Amino acid sequence: MVKLTKADVKHTAHLAKLKLSESELEKFSKQLSSIVDYIGELNEVDTLKTEPTSQTTGLTDVLREDKIEVENCLTQEESVSGTDNIHNNYFIVSRVLEK
Amino acid sequence: MEIPVSIKEVQAGLLNKKFDATQLVNSYLERIKKYDKEINSFLTVTEERAFSDAKKVDEEISNKAEKAFSEKPLLGAVVALKDLYLTKGIRTTAASKVLTDYIPAYSSTVVKRLEEAGAILIGKTNCDAWAHGASGENSDFGPTKNPWNKACVPGGSSSGSAASIASSFATFAMGTDTGGSIRQPSSFCNLVGLKPTYGAVSRYGVVAMASSLDSMGCLTSTVTDARKIFNVIKGRDEFDGTVKDFPKSNSGKKKIRIGIPKEYFTEGLDREVEKLALEASHVLKKNGVELVDVTLPHTKYAVAVYYIVQPAEVSSNLGRYDGVRFGNDREAFGDEAKRRIMLGTYVLSSGYYDAYYLKAMKVRSKIIEDFEKAFEKVDVILSPVSPTPAFKIGEKANDPLKMYLADIYTVAANLAGIPGLSIPGGFTKNGLPVGFQLLGPRFSEDTLFDLGEKYQEETDWHLKRPNLEK
Numbered sequence: 293m294v295k296l297t298k299a300d301v302k303h304t305a306h307l308a309k310l311k312l313s314e315s316e317l318e319k320f321s322k323q324l325s326s327i328v329d330y331i332g333e334l335n336e337v338d339t340l341k342t343e344p345t346s347q348t349t350g351l352t353d354v355l356r357e358d359k360i361e362v363e364n365c366l367t368q369e370e371s372v373s374g375t376d377n378i379h380n381n382y383f384i385v386s387r388v389l390e391k
Numbered sequence: 392m393e394i395p396v397s398i399k400e401v402q403a404g405l406l407n408k409k410f411d412a413t414q415l416v417n418s419y420l421e422r423i424k425k426y427d428k429e430i431n432s433f434l435t436v437t438e439e440r441a442f443s444d445a446k447k448v449d450e451e452i453s454n455k456a457e458k459a460f461s462e463k464p465l466l467g468a469v470v471a472l473k474d475l476y477l478t479k480g481i482r483t484t485a486a487s488k489v490l491t492d493y494i495p496a497y498s499s500t501v502v503k504r505l506e507e508a509g510a511i512l513i514g515k516t517n518c519d520a521w522a523h524g525a526s527g528e529n530s531d532f533g534p535t536k537n538p539w540n541k542a543c544v545p546g547g548s549s550s551g552s553a554a555s556i557a558s559s560f561a562t563f564a565m566g567t568d569t570g571g572s573i574r575q576p577s578s579f580c581n582l583v584g585l586k587p588t589y590g591a592v593s594r595y596g597v598v599a600m601a602s603s604l605d606s607m608g609c610l611t612s613t614v615t616d617a618r619k620i621f622n623v624i625k626g627r628d629e630f631d632g633t634v635k636d637f638p639k640s641n642s643g644k645k646k647i648r649i650g651i652p653k654e655y656f657t658e659g660l661d662r663e664v665e666k667l668a669l670e671a672s673h674v675l676k677k678n679g680v681e682l683v684d685v686t687l688p689h690t691k692y693a694v695a696v697y698y699i700v701q702p703a704e705v706s707s708n709l710g711r712y713d714g715v716r717f718g719n720d721r722e723a724f725g726d727e728a729k730r731r732i733m734l735g736t737y738v739l740s741s742g743y744y745d746a747y748y749l750k751a752m753k754v755r756s757k758i759i760e761d762f763e764k765a766f767e768k769v770d771v772i773l774s775p776v777s778p779t780p781a782f783k784i785g786e787k788a789n790d791p792l793k794m795y796l797a798d799i800y801t802v803a804a805n806l807a808g809i810p811g812l813s814i815p816g817g818f819t820k821n822g823l824p825v826g827f828q829l830l831g832p833r834f835s836e837d838t839l840f841d842l843g844e845k846y847q848e849e850t851d852w853h854l855k856r857p858n859l860e861k
Contacts, residue, residue: 301733308706308736309713309721310729320733326792327734331695334750337757344752345759347603347633348808348833349590354632370496374717385715 294329296321392418394559396854398468398616401562402460405452405467412445412452412467412511419469419513423560426859430558431535432551434474435482436514441469444511451509463509464623471561473552474515475522475598476502481512485598486530487520488723489712499596500628501565501607508623513561516551520725521709522567522600524548525575525797528788529727536784537579538857539823543781546576552610553580558859563620564610569600570697571776571801573608574813578776578826581815581855582610583843585617588833589808590635592621593628601704604697604805612853614814614843621836640837647842649675649829650685650769655800661779663819668775668827671816674849675773675842683769687761690803692754697802698795699738699751706735730791759807762832770838772830775800776813780823804830812839815852824852 296304301321305312312320368381377384392410395401404410410418420438427433448467451459460466477483477495484490498506506512519529527535527550535550537543538557545554549566553576556564566573568586577584585608592607599605609620627636651672656665676682709732714720724732738747765772777797787794804811809830816827829839847853 296737300737304733304737304740307740308732309710310724310732311722312729316729320730323730323791324734324737327698327795328737328747330792331699331738331747331751334692334695334699334747334754337689337692337750337754339750339753339757342753342756344749345755346752348759349633349635351590351633351635356629356632366496372716373496374493375715377715383715 294325294332296325296328394418394422395562396559396856397611397613398465398562398619399613401467401469405448406457406460412448413442415467416441416445416469416511416513419560422558426558427560429536429541430538430554431533432516432554432558432560433471433514434484434486434517434532434551437481437512440481441511441513448509448511463507464619465505466509468510468562469513470505470510471514471516471552471555471564472502472512473518473549473564473566475518475567476565477596477598478502478512478515481515483515483598484532485521486518486532487725487728488531489718491719493718497596500593500630501597501624504624505565516549516555516564518550518552519548519727521598521705521728522548522569522572523705523727523731525571525794526782526787527551528784529725531725534784537781538859539580540781542783543823544579544784546579546777546781548572549576549610553577553582556580556582556610556612557857559856563616566608566610567597567600568606568608568805569604570701570798570805573610574801574811574826574828575777577610577813579781579824581824581852582612583614583617583815583853584608584610584813584826585621586804586811587621587625587836588810589805590633591625591637591810591834591836593631593634595628595630599708601701602708603704604701606805614812614840614847617812618840638834646679646681647771647838648681648683648769650683650765650772652685652687652690652765652772652774654687654690655774659778660775664775664777664779664825667817667825668773671814671827671846672773674846678845678849680842685765685769685772687765687803689754689757689761690799693758693803693806694796694799696751696754696758696806697798698734699747700755700806702731702735703739703748704735705731706739727791755806758803762803762807762809766832770831771835771842774828774830776826776828777801780819780825800828809833810836810839812843814843814846817852
């Protein structure tokens with residue numbers, strides 16, 4: 293039985309930028325353990341000579357014509373319309389570099 | 392007025408002046424007002440928009456009569472959209488608190504095509520948040536009830552889309568199917584559900600769940616309606632590089648062979664569901680179809696593959712919700728979204744990628760090979776949609792793994808990118824509807840529609856409607 297410890301769950305939550313409460317850590321460590329245990333049954337399948345599939349269309353390098361159609365563009369106002377947190381039509385984000 | 396059940400009936404009624412589009416919209420809205428407080432199928436009802444669309448439809452019909460319908464194949468049909476389809480200027484939530492107030496600046500390709508074809512928009516439907524679920528219970532705006540039995544789930548994730556059509560709140564609905572989310576609620580609500588070939592219909596402008604699996608399709612009363620809608624929404628779109636034009640139809644072949652996969656009729660399958668699926672195959676057999684036993688040996692691994700690939704892609708797609716450009720921040724995610732983000736992040740994380748994600752991608756190839764081998768022998772595969780009829784609200788809510796396992800008959804089609812058509816096949820002793828599904832090779836939709844239409848000529852399950860007064 294695979295066991296995801298609370299520390300594993302905490303680390304994963306950090307990678308996923310999720311803040312979890314103590315009780316959520318508890319709950320997810322139990323639930324994720326049972327799911328991860330279940331998906332581990334794939335080890336029974338011999339895939340030594342099998343190529344992985346990431347998509348089913350068989351299409352590669354699909355390009356469109358390099359032209360701009362105005363009706364397909366958003367105005368600057370439209371492109372920032374999803375938030376009030378803007379300054380001069382730019383998104384305001386948290387600082388990533390220290391002074 | 393008596394509510395028409397199909398696009399065909401709507402258009403005949405409009406053309407023969409039995410009613411006009413405004414009256415039609417009005418009767419749907421009356422039903423929504425009367426019954427949807429309890430069913431909870433709509434998150435947004437676009438009443439004003441529906442009336443203004445209807446007015447345009449009425450003008451077009453009075454100007455052009457019959458010609459209006461050949462120019463616009465869906466003219467007058469009233470559509471409910473799963474709240475994952477972006478609609479310019481109309482709130483789109485994905486049934487998540489993250490997007491409670493999100494008003495898109497553009498519409499999805501499918502929505503544009505429906506509008507150009509003359510459909511009337513009546514509202515946006517409830518679903519499991521981000522389409523994560525098989526019951527509708529994961530909506531951040533409360534569960535939807537099954538109109539056939541309000542103690543039961545309508546299925547999911549396209550829960551509101553299914554419940555709204557079963558309740559005659561609209562003529563047809565759009566849903567999304569990543570692991571069964573159109574076919575399973577269709578089965579639970581006595582509707583036709585189409586999951587098209589991956590790459591036949593554009594995903595542009597639909598909130599992404601798992602990008603290598605998501606398919607945009609419809610929930611309707613008849614197979615003929617599904618065919619009509621599919622012909623409107625399919626085809627190349629320069630905003631989605633995975634879509635190609637539909638190849639020339641190869642349907643109309645004389646003798647069709649249908650495969651019955653033994654792995655789909657095993658332990659865990661409800662006896663009544665099994666019986667109804669087999670009865671459906673015999674209806675088709677009587678109509679000249681040959682039934683053949685086939686084997687899909689990797690079926691039992693499909694759920695495990697799906698619950699690696701899908702959350703991996705979910706964790707990536709939901710990474711964009713940071714509260715900066717639109718929506719609320721990540722604190723607003725509900726339980727199931729968090730669970731899938733965590734699971735996906737885990738299987739992609741350093742040290743586990745090969746063991747889980749890469750392995751799953753390889754077993755996915757095995758599942759595709761199974762189908763390819765089967766389709767050398769048969770044209771179509773027939774199977775149940777879900778191992779059980781609609782279950783009780785709350786029954787599986789605290790056991791995510793148990794809920795996931797119920798996806799066993801639907802996820803393989805998404806992993807293989809092939810089309811599936813769920814069709815009403817009868818009722819259990821307790822009066823719950825049960826569907827069966829037809830699966831075909833990529834781009835074989837026309838064959839599925841031909842068979843489905845033949846089946847619906849012989850049966851009338853699809854014409855039955857629930858009594859909402861109960």
